[in-house]
Amino acid sequence: MRLRCAVLDDYQGVATEVADWSALDGRVDVVAFREHLDGEDALAAALADFDIVVTLRERVPFPAALIARLPRLKLLIASGMRNSVIDYAAAQAHGVTVCGTASSSxxxxxxxxxxxxxxxxxxxxxxxxxxxxxxxxxxxxxxxxxxxxxxxxxxxxxxxxxxxxxxxxxxxxxxxxxxxxxxxxxxxxxxxxxxxxxxxxxxxxxxxxxxxxxxxxxxxxxxxxxxxxxxxxxxxxxxxxxxxxxxxxxxxxxxxxxxxxxxxxxxxxxxxxxxxxxxxxxxTPHLGYVSRANYRTYYGQAVENIEAYLKGAPLRRLP
The missing domain is CATH 3.40.50.720 (NAD(P)-binding Rossmann-like Domain)
Incomplete structure:
Protein backbone atom coordinates (compact mmCIF):
# COMPACT_ATOMS: atom_id res chain seq x y z
CA MET A 1 0.00 0.00 0.00
CA ARG A 2 1.28 3.44 -0.92
CA LEU A 3 2.21 5.64 2.03
CA ARG A 4 1.16 9.26 2.40
CA CYS A 5 3.60 12.02 3.36
CA ALA A 6 2.55 15.48 4.58
CA VAL A 7 4.93 18.42 4.26
CA LEU A 8 3.97 21.19 6.68
CA ASP A 9 4.32 24.96 6.34
CA ASP A 10 5.40 25.00 2.71
CA TYR A 11 4.62 28.72 2.60
CA GLN A 12 6.50 29.37 -0.64
CA GLY A 13 5.20 26.25 -2.40
CA VAL A 14 8.72 25.01 -3.16
CA ALA A 15 9.09 21.82 -1.10
CA THR A 16 8.65 19.49 -4.06
CA GLU A 17 10.65 21.71 -6.42
CA VAL A 18 13.94 22.37 -4.60
CA ALA A 19 14.62 18.65 -4.08
CA ASP A 20 14.17 15.51 -6.18
CA TRP A 21 11.35 13.40 -4.73
CA SER A 22 11.20 11.02 -7.72
CA ALA A 23 12.94 8.23 -5.77
CA LEU A 24 9.67 7.84 -3.86
CA ASP A 25 7.43 7.59 -6.96
CA GLY A 26 4.98 4.73 -6.73
CA ARG A 27 5.61 4.22 -3.04
CA VAL A 28 4.84 7.53 -1.33
CA ASP A 29 2.29 10.21 -2.19
CA VAL A 30 3.49 13.65 -1.09
CA VAL A 31 1.06 16.41 -0.08
CA ALA A 32 2.39 19.85 0.78
CA PHE A 33 0.42 22.20 3.05
CA ARG A 34 1.02 25.84 2.19
CA GLU A 35 -1.20 27.18 4.98
CA HIS A 36 -0.14 26.82 8.61
CA LEU A 37 -2.20 24.33 10.62
CA ASP A 38 -2.88 26.05 13.92
CA GLY A 39 -3.68 24.01 17.00
CA GLU A 40 -3.87 20.37 17.97
CA ASP A 41 -7.39 19.78 16.62
CA ALA A 42 -6.55 21.18 13.18
CA LEU A 43 -3.35 19.14 13.00
CA ALA A 44 -5.03 15.94 14.16
CA ALA A 45 -7.78 16.30 11.57
CA ALA A 46 -5.49 17.22 8.67
CA LEU A 47 -2.82 14.59 9.39
CA ALA A 48 -5.03 11.65 10.39
CA ASP A 49 -4.45 9.82 7.10
CA PHE A 50 -0.70 10.38 6.83
CA ASP A 51 2.06 7.90 7.60
CA ILE A 52 4.92 10.39 7.29
CA VAL A 53 5.14 14.06 8.31
CA VAL A 54 7.91 16.50 7.39
CA THR A 55 7.98 19.58 9.62
CA LEU A 56 10.18 22.67 9.42
CA ARG A 57 12.33 23.70 12.38
CA GLU A 58 10.22 24.13 15.54
CA ARG A 59 7.18 25.72 13.97
CA VAL A 60 4.73 22.92 14.85
CA PRO A 61 4.77 21.25 18.29
CA PHE A 62 4.27 17.49 18.42
CA PRO A 63 3.31 16.84 22.07
CA ALA A 64 2.18 13.48 23.40
CA ALA A 65 -1.50 14.37 23.01
CA LEU A 66 -1.14 15.08 19.28
CA ILE A 67 1.01 12.03 18.58
CA ALA A 68 -1.63 9.85 20.27
CA ARG A 69 -4.24 11.23 17.84
CA LEU A 70 -2.20 10.24 14.75
CA PRO A 71 -2.49 6.42 14.68
CA ARG A 72 -1.07 6.11 11.15
CA LEU A 73 2.02 8.21 11.84
CA LYS A 74 5.20 6.12 11.61
CA LEU A 75 7.90 8.61 10.56
CA LEU A 76 8.34 12.24 11.68
CA ILE A 77 11.10 14.25 9.99
CA ALA A 78 12.25 17.61 11.37
CA SER A 79 14.67 19.97 9.66
CA GLY A 80 17.81 20.38 11.73
CA MET A 81 19.23 17.96 14.27
CA ARG A 82 17.69 19.58 17.34
CA ASN A 83 14.01 20.08 18.04
CA SER A 84 12.55 21.09 21.41
CA VAL A 85 8.84 20.81 20.49
CA ILE A 86 8.71 17.08 19.73
CA ASP A 87 7.88 14.71 22.58
CA TYR A 88 10.42 11.99 21.81
CA ALA A 89 9.25 9.68 24.60
CA ALA A 90 5.69 9.78 23.27
CA ALA A 91 6.93 9.18 19.73
CA GLN A 92 8.84 6.12 20.87
CA ALA A 93 5.87 4.85 22.87
CA HIS A 94 3.65 5.05 19.78
CA GLY A 95 6.21 3.50 17.45
CA VAL A 96 7.03 6.73 15.63
CA THR A 97 10.57 7.09 14.30
CA VAL A 98 11.91 10.67 14.46
CA CYS A 99 14.69 11.82 12.12
CA GLY A 100 16.40 15.13 11.38
CA THR A 101 18.43 16.73 8.61
CA ALA A 102 21.55 18.83 8.34
CA SER A 103 21.23 22.60 8.58
CA SER A 104 23.52 25.47 7.66
CA SER A 105 24.25 28.36 10.02
CA THR A 284 10.53 39.69 9.27
CA PRO A 285 8.38 36.50 9.24
CA HIS A 286 10.92 34.02 10.66
CA LEU A 287 13.21 33.95 7.65
CA GLY A 288 16.33 32.89 9.56
CA TYR A 289 16.79 29.52 7.88
CA VAL A 290 14.74 30.23 4.77
CA SER A 291 17.14 30.08 1.84
CA ARG A 292 17.24 28.03 -1.35
CA ALA A 293 20.40 26.15 -0.38
CA ASN A 294 19.07 25.32 3.09
CA TYR A 295 15.75 24.11 1.67
CA ARG A 296 17.59 21.87 -0.79
CA THR A 297 19.32 20.29 2.19
CA TYR A 298 16.17 20.00 4.30
CA TYR A 299 13.98 18.42 1.67
CA GLY A 300 16.73 16.50 -0.08
CA GLN A 301 17.68 14.79 3.17
CA ALA A 302 14.00 14.32 4.04
CA VAL A 303 13.73 12.19 0.90
CA GLU A 304 16.87 10.28 1.94
CA ASN A 305 15.37 9.73 5.39
CA ILE A 306 12.15 8.35 3.92
CA GLU A 307 14.06 6.02 1.58
CA ALA A 308 16.21 4.77 4.46
CA TYR A 309 13.16 4.21 6.65
CA LEU A 310 11.47 2.19 3.91
CA LYS A 311 14.60 0.03 3.77
CA GLY A 312 14.45 -0.53 7.52
CA ALA A 313 17.59 1.48 8.30
CA PRO A 314 16.57 5.02 9.42
CA LEU A 315 19.12 7.83 9.06
CA ARG A 316 19.83 10.79 11.37
CA ARG A 317 17.60 9.62 14.18
CA LEU A 318 16.59 12.09 16.89
CA PRO A 319 17.12 12.89 19.66
Whole structure:
Protein backbone atom coordinates (compact mmCIF):
# COMPACT_ATOMS: atom_id res chain seq x y z
CA MET A 1 0.00 0.00 0.00
CA ARG A 2 1.28 3.44 -0.92
CA LEU A 3 2.21 5.64 2.03
CA ARG A 4 1.16 9.26 2.40
CA CYS A 5 3.60 12.02 3.36
CA ALA A 6 2.55 15.48 4.58
CA VAL A 7 4.93 18.42 4.26
CA LEU A 8 3.97 21.19 6.68
CA ASP A 9 4.32 24.96 6.34
CA ASP A 10 5.40 25.00 2.71
CA TYR A 11 4.62 28.72 2.60
CA GLN A 12 6.50 29.37 -0.64
CA GLY A 13 5.20 26.25 -2.40
CA VAL A 14 8.72 25.01 -3.16
CA ALA A 15 9.09 21.82 -1.10
CA THR A 16 8.65 19.49 -4.06
CA GLU A 17 10.65 21.71 -6.42
CA VAL A 18 13.94 22.37 -4.60
CA ALA A 19 14.62 18.65 -4.08
CA ASP A 20 14.17 15.51 -6.18
CA TRP A 21 11.35 13.40 -4.73
CA SER A 22 11.20 11.02 -7.72
CA ALA A 23 12.94 8.23 -5.77
CA LEU A 24 9.67 7.84 -3.86
CA ASP A 25 7.43 7.59 -6.96
CA GLY A 26 4.98 4.73 -6.73
CA ARG A 27 5.61 4.22 -3.04
CA VAL A 28 4.84 7.53 -1.33
CA ASP A 29 2.29 10.21 -2.19
CA VAL A 30 3.49 13.65 -1.09
CA VAL A 31 1.06 16.41 -0.08
CA ALA A 32 2.39 19.85 0.78
CA PHE A 33 0.42 22.20 3.05
CA ARG A 34 1.02 25.84 2.19
CA GLU A 35 -1.20 27.18 4.98
CA HIS A 36 -0.14 26.82 8.61
CA LEU A 37 -2.20 24.33 10.62
CA ASP A 38 -2.88 26.05 13.92
CA GLY A 39 -3.68 24.01 17.00
CA GLU A 40 -3.87 20.37 17.97
CA ASP A 41 -7.39 19.78 16.62
CA ALA A 42 -6.55 21.18 13.18
CA LEU A 43 -3.35 19.14 13.00
CA ALA A 44 -5.03 15.94 14.16
CA ALA A 45 -7.78 16.30 11.57
CA ALA A 46 -5.49 17.22 8.67
CA LEU A 47 -2.82 14.59 9.39
CA ALA A 48 -5.03 11.65 10.39
CA ASP A 49 -4.45 9.82 7.10
CA PHE A 50 -0.70 10.38 6.83
CA ASP A 51 2.06 7.90 7.60
CA ILE A 52 4.92 10.39 7.29
CA VAL A 53 5.14 14.06 8.31
CA VAL A 54 7.91 16.50 7.39
CA THR A 55 7.98 19.58 9.62
CA LEU A 56 10.18 22.67 9.42
CA ARG A 57 12.33 23.70 12.38
CA GLU A 58 10.22 24.13 15.54
CA ARG A 59 7.18 25.72 13.97
CA VAL A 60 4.73 22.92 14.85
CA PRO A 61 4.77 21.25 18.29
CA PHE A 62 4.27 17.49 18.42
CA PRO A 63 3.31 16.84 22.07
CA ALA A 64 2.18 13.48 23.40
CA ALA A 65 -1.50 14.37 23.01
CA LEU A 66 -1.14 15.08 19.28
CA ILE A 67 1.01 12.03 18.58
CA ALA A 68 -1.63 9.85 20.27
CA ARG A 69 -4.24 11.23 17.84
CA LEU A 70 -2.20 10.24 14.75
CA PRO A 71 -2.49 6.42 14.68
CA ARG A 72 -1.07 6.11 11.15
CA LEU A 73 2.02 8.21 11.84
CA LYS A 74 5.20 6.12 11.61
CA LEU A 75 7.90 8.61 10.56
CA LEU A 76 8.34 12.24 11.68
CA ILE A 77 11.10 14.25 9.99
CA ALA A 78 12.25 17.61 11.37
CA SER A 79 14.67 19.97 9.66
CA GLY A 80 17.81 20.38 11.73
CA MET A 81 19.23 17.96 14.27
CA ARG A 82 17.69 19.58 17.34
CA ASN A 83 14.01 20.08 18.04
CA SER A 84 12.55 21.09 21.41
CA VAL A 85 8.84 20.81 20.49
CA ILE A 86 8.71 17.08 19.73
CA ASP A 87 7.88 14.71 22.58
CA TYR A 88 10.42 11.99 21.81
CA ALA A 89 9.25 9.68 24.60
CA ALA A 90 5.69 9.78 23.27
CA ALA A 91 6.93 9.18 19.73
CA GLN A 92 8.84 6.12 20.87
CA ALA A 93 5.87 4.85 22.87
CA HIS A 94 3.65 5.05 19.78
CA GLY A 95 6.21 3.50 17.45
CA VAL A 96 7.03 6.73 15.63
CA THR A 97 10.57 7.09 14.30
CA VAL A 98 11.91 10.67 14.46
CA CYS A 99 14.69 11.82 12.12
CA GLY A 100 16.40 15.13 11.38
CA THR A 101 18.43 16.73 8.61
CA ALA A 102 21.55 18.83 8.34
CA SER A 103 21.23 22.60 8.58
CA SER A 104 23.52 25.47 7.66
CA SER A 105 24.25 28.36 10.02
CA UNK A 106 24.94 30.69 7.08
CA UNK A 107 21.36 31.93 6.41
CA UNK A 108 20.67 33.16 9.99
CA UNK A 109 24.06 34.90 10.09
CA UNK A 110 23.28 36.70 6.85
CA UNK A 111 19.76 37.62 7.99
CA UNK A 112 21.14 39.01 11.26
CA UNK A 113 23.31 41.39 9.30
CA UNK A 114 20.52 42.26 6.87
CA UNK A 115 18.37 43.30 9.83
CA UNK A 116 21.14 45.10 11.68
CA UNK A 117 22.13 47.09 8.60
CA UNK A 118 18.50 47.77 7.78
CA UNK A 119 18.03 49.23 11.26
CA UNK A 120 21.23 51.25 11.18
CA UNK A 121 20.56 52.90 7.86
CA UNK A 122 16.76 53.16 7.87
CA UNK A 123 16.57 51.10 4.69
CA UNK A 124 12.86 50.23 4.89
CA UNK A 125 11.76 53.78 5.70
CA UNK A 126 13.93 55.40 3.06
CA UNK A 127 13.03 52.89 0.34
CA UNK A 128 9.33 53.20 1.14
CA UNK A 129 9.49 57.00 1.03
CA UNK A 130 11.35 56.99 -2.28
CA UNK A 131 8.88 54.61 -3.93
CA UNK A 132 5.83 56.46 -2.62
CA UNK A 133 7.03 59.94 -3.50
CA UNK A 134 7.76 60.83 0.10
CA UNK A 135 10.53 63.04 1.44
CA UNK A 136 14.02 62.78 -0.02
CA UNK A 137 16.04 61.60 3.02
CA UNK A 138 14.42 61.60 6.43
CA UNK A 139 16.61 59.38 8.61
CA UNK A 140 20.10 59.83 10.01
CA UNK A 141 22.08 56.60 9.77
CA UNK A 142 23.87 55.02 12.71
CA UNK A 143 27.52 54.22 12.03
CA UNK A 144 28.97 50.75 12.58
CA UNK A 145 32.70 51.43 12.36
CA UNK A 146 34.11 52.00 15.82
CA UNK A 147 30.83 51.17 17.55
CA UNK A 148 30.34 48.36 20.07
CA UNK A 149 28.56 45.18 18.98
CA UNK A 150 27.43 43.08 21.94
CA UNK A 151 26.68 39.41 21.33
CA UNK A 152 24.61 37.32 23.70
CA UNK A 153 26.04 33.95 22.75
CA UNK A 154 29.21 33.06 20.89
CA UNK A 155 28.43 29.66 19.40
CA UNK A 156 28.36 28.61 15.76
CA UNK A 157 26.16 31.52 14.66
CA UNK A 158 27.34 34.14 17.15
CA UNK A 159 31.00 33.65 16.25
CA UNK A 160 30.27 34.16 12.55
CA UNK A 161 28.25 37.29 13.33
CA UNK A 162 31.28 38.48 15.31
CA UNK A 163 33.59 37.96 12.33
CA UNK A 164 31.44 40.25 10.17
CA UNK A 165 31.32 42.87 12.90
CA UNK A 166 35.10 42.85 13.13
CA UNK A 167 35.32 43.21 9.35
CA UNK A 168 33.17 46.35 9.64
CA UNK A 169 35.64 47.74 12.15
CA UNK A 170 33.33 47.31 15.11
CA UNK A 171 34.47 46.61 18.67
CA UNK A 172 32.87 43.28 19.49
CA UNK A 173 32.04 41.94 22.96
CA UNK A 174 30.30 38.73 23.93
CA UNK A 175 28.66 37.20 26.99
CA UNK A 176 26.86 34.00 27.86
CA UNK A 177 26.57 32.09 31.14
CA UNK A 178 29.39 29.69 30.31
CA UNK A 179 31.51 31.75 27.91
CA UNK A 180 35.22 31.57 28.70
CA UNK A 181 38.03 34.02 28.05
CA UNK A 182 39.71 31.33 25.93
CA UNK A 183 36.70 31.06 23.64
CA UNK A 184 36.41 34.85 23.33
CA UNK A 185 40.13 35.10 22.49
CA UNK A 186 39.76 32.35 19.91
CA UNK A 187 37.07 34.34 18.09
CA UNK A 188 38.93 37.64 18.61
CA UNK A 189 36.35 39.45 20.72
CA UNK A 190 36.22 40.93 24.20
CA UNK A 191 34.65 38.96 27.03
CA UNK A 192 32.08 41.09 28.85
CA UNK A 193 32.27 40.75 32.61
CA UNK A 194 28.50 40.39 32.84
CA UNK A 195 25.30 40.53 30.87
CA UNK A 196 24.63 43.93 32.43
CA UNK A 197 27.99 45.31 31.31
CA UNK A 198 27.44 44.09 27.76
CA UNK A 199 24.00 45.69 27.54
CA UNK A 200 25.16 49.01 28.98
CA UNK A 201 28.24 49.30 26.76
CA UNK A 202 26.85 48.14 23.39
CA UNK A 203 25.53 50.21 20.52
CA UNK A 204 24.06 47.10 18.90
CA UNK A 205 23.01 43.96 20.79
CA UNK A 206 22.37 40.70 18.93
CA UNK A 207 20.92 37.53 20.50
CA UNK A 208 22.40 34.13 19.60
CA UNK A 209 21.52 31.83 22.49
CA UNK A 210 19.69 28.52 22.63
CA UNK A 211 16.38 28.64 24.47
CA UNK A 212 16.37 27.01 27.89
CA UNK A 213 15.31 27.65 31.45
CA UNK A 214 18.22 30.07 31.99
CA UNK A 215 17.73 32.04 28.80
CA UNK A 216 13.92 32.33 28.84
CA UNK A 217 13.07 36.04 29.26
CA UNK A 218 16.76 36.75 29.74
CA UNK A 219 16.06 40.27 28.49
CA UNK A 220 13.18 41.85 30.36
CA UNK A 221 12.35 45.41 31.35
CA UNK A 222 15.30 45.79 33.79
CA UNK A 223 17.79 44.57 31.19
CA UNK A 224 16.40 46.70 28.35
CA UNK A 225 16.57 49.70 30.68
CA UNK A 226 20.35 49.22 30.84
CA UNK A 227 20.74 49.79 27.10
CA UNK A 228 21.68 53.16 25.66
CA UNK A 229 18.74 55.14 24.24
CA UNK A 230 20.70 55.18 20.96
CA UNK A 231 21.20 51.39 20.94
CA UNK A 232 19.51 48.75 18.80
CA UNK A 233 18.47 45.17 19.62
CA UNK A 234 18.40 42.30 17.10
CA UNK A 235 16.81 38.93 17.86
CA UNK A 236 17.00 36.16 15.26
CA UNK A 237 17.36 33.41 17.86
CA UNK A 238 14.26 32.55 19.93
CA UNK A 239 11.36 34.85 20.77
CA UNK A 240 11.09 33.77 24.39
CA UNK A 241 14.59 35.03 25.20
CA UNK A 242 13.29 38.61 25.00
CA UNK A 243 10.22 39.56 27.04
CA UNK A 244 7.79 40.67 24.35
CA UNK A 245 5.82 43.11 26.50
CA UNK A 246 9.02 44.70 27.78
CA UNK A 247 10.30 45.11 24.22
CA UNK A 248 7.05 46.70 23.08
CA UNK A 249 7.20 49.16 25.98
CA UNK A 250 10.85 50.02 25.25
CA UNK A 251 9.97 50.76 21.61
CA UNK A 252 6.85 52.76 22.38
CA UNK A 253 8.58 54.90 24.98
CA UNK A 254 11.76 55.38 22.94
CA UNK A 255 13.82 53.67 25.63
CA UNK A 256 15.94 52.14 22.85
CA UNK A 257 16.46 53.45 19.34
CA UNK A 258 14.99 50.43 17.64
CA UNK A 259 14.83 46.67 17.30
CA UNK A 260 14.73 43.99 14.65
CA UNK A 261 13.07 40.63 15.23
CA UNK A 262 12.58 37.48 13.16
CA UNK A 263 11.02 35.26 15.84
CA UNK A 264 7.74 35.49 17.74
CA UNK A 265 5.88 33.89 20.63
CA UNK A 266 3.06 32.99 18.21
CA UNK A 267 3.77 32.11 14.58
CA UNK A 268 2.44 33.05 12.13
CA UNK A 269 2.00 36.40 13.85
CA UNK A 270 -1.73 37.25 14.28
CA UNK A 271 -2.98 40.07 12.07
CA UNK A 272 -3.83 42.23 15.09
CA UNK A 273 -0.63 41.59 17.02
CA UNK A 274 0.86 44.79 18.51
CA UNK A 275 4.31 44.02 17.09
CA UNK A 276 2.90 44.64 13.61
CA UNK A 277 2.45 48.33 14.44
CA UNK A 278 5.23 48.89 16.98
CA UNK A 279 7.37 51.97 16.27
CA UNK A 280 11.03 51.65 15.30
CA UNK A 281 10.70 47.92 14.69
CA UNK A 282 12.04 46.05 11.68
CA UNK A 283 10.25 42.69 11.59
CA THR A 284 10.53 39.69 9.27
CA PRO A 285 8.38 36.50 9.24
CA HIS A 286 10.92 34.02 10.66
CA LEU A 287 13.21 33.95 7.65
CA GLY A 288 16.33 32.89 9.56
CA TYR A 289 16.79 29.52 7.88
CA VAL A 290 14.74 30.23 4.77
CA SER A 291 17.14 30.08 1.84
CA ARG A 292 17.24 28.03 -1.35
CA ALA A 293 20.40 26.15 -0.38
CA ASN A 294 19.07 25.32 3.09
CA TYR A 295 15.75 24.11 1.67
CA ARG A 296 17.59 21.87 -0.79
CA THR A 297 19.32 20.29 2.19
CA TYR A 298 16.17 20.00 4.30
CA TYR A 299 13.98 18.42 1.67
CA GLY A 300 16.73 16.50 -0.08
CA GLN A 301 17.68 14.79 3.17
CA ALA A 302 14.00 14.32 4.04
CA VAL A 303 13.73 12.19 0.90
CA GLU A 304 16.87 10.28 1.94
CA ASN A 305 15.37 9.73 5.39
CA ILE A 306 12.15 8.35 3.92
CA GLU A 307 14.06 6.02 1.58
CA ALA A 308 16.21 4.77 4.46
CA TYR A 309 13.16 4.21 6.65
CA LEU A 310 11.47 2.19 3.91
CA LYS A 311 14.60 0.03 3.77
CA GLY A 312 14.45 -0.53 7.52
CA ALA A 313 17.59 1.48 8.30
CA PRO A 314 16.57 5.02 9.42
CA LEU A 315 19.12 7.83 9.06
CA ARG A 316 19.83 10.79 11.37
CA ARG A 317 17.60 9.62 14.18
CA LEU A 318 16.59 12.09 16.89
CA PRO A 319 17.12 12.89 19.66
Missing amino acids: TPPVELTWALLLGLARGIVEESGALRSGGPWQSTLGADLHGRRLGLLGLGKIGSRVAAVGLAFGMRVSAWSPHLTAERADEVGVDLAASKEELLADSDFVSVHLALGDRSRKLLGAPELALMKPTAYLVNTSRAAIVDQDALLDALRTGRIAGAAVDVYDTEPLPADHPLRTAPNLLA
